[in-house]
Amino acid sequence: MYYGKQGTIWGIIPPQTSWMVKKILQMHKVLKTSGWNEEYVKHIEKLSIKQLYKAITEKYQKVEWRSLTCNNIACPKWIFILYLALHSRLLIRDRLATWGCVEDIECVLCRNEDEIQNHLFFRCLFSSQVWQKILRWRNINRKVKGWEGETSWANTYCKGKQAKDELYRMTLAASVYLIWQEKNQRIFQKTVRTPAMLAKQVVQEVHMRGRASIRLNCVLATLNFYPE
Ligand SMILES: [Zn+2]
Known part of the structure; x- marks a missing residue:
């Protein structure tokens, strides 16, 4: 009752x-x-x-970056971190500082600037080097943009259903996740990897995940090498 x-x-x-x-x-x-x-x-x-x-x-407007998370066959944990980043909800050090959790907001990846989201993805010297290597690996010849620029570029050129577009979205999610993980590992485990090592891991993870899809396997067969 x-x-x-x-x-x-x-x-x-x-x-x-x-x-x-x-x-x-x-x-x-x-x-x-x-x-x-x-x-x-x-x-x-x-x-x-x-x-x-x-x-x-219909009452709700579709968000521009919808295809990056909804039509993405990446690992759920990669998509989750990408989703938080797209919502500016990652616990970046400048947010933690406003709650009084940390005092030092220096970026642990480059030790050069404050850790804010636009810096971490991909204005930071470390993360921009990782992403630049990944872009070269995908044979995309352009300079790395900031967070807004990268998500907008992905929405414009890689929102389709072609395997190469799916692969791009998955690779973006993997890169964001692994850069985020690297940042946390430097803080909590005191381990440091170079941009080349991280880019290599992104490629390995993408290949492992992509194996589940026959369509992606065809594209990945042409990308059977590590980024320079
Ligand atoms: Zn940095």
């Missing part, structure tokens, strides 16, 4: 059900703002889940 607020509907239903009712009522508001009012619903002869999903999701 649930003893909630007496005299209201919430008082006679259990908490799990009241949560569900709240969600239904919230969705009612969302549908109403999408034009699905009582009058409209009354006149619908055939309802499909697709139609309903479209009505709900």
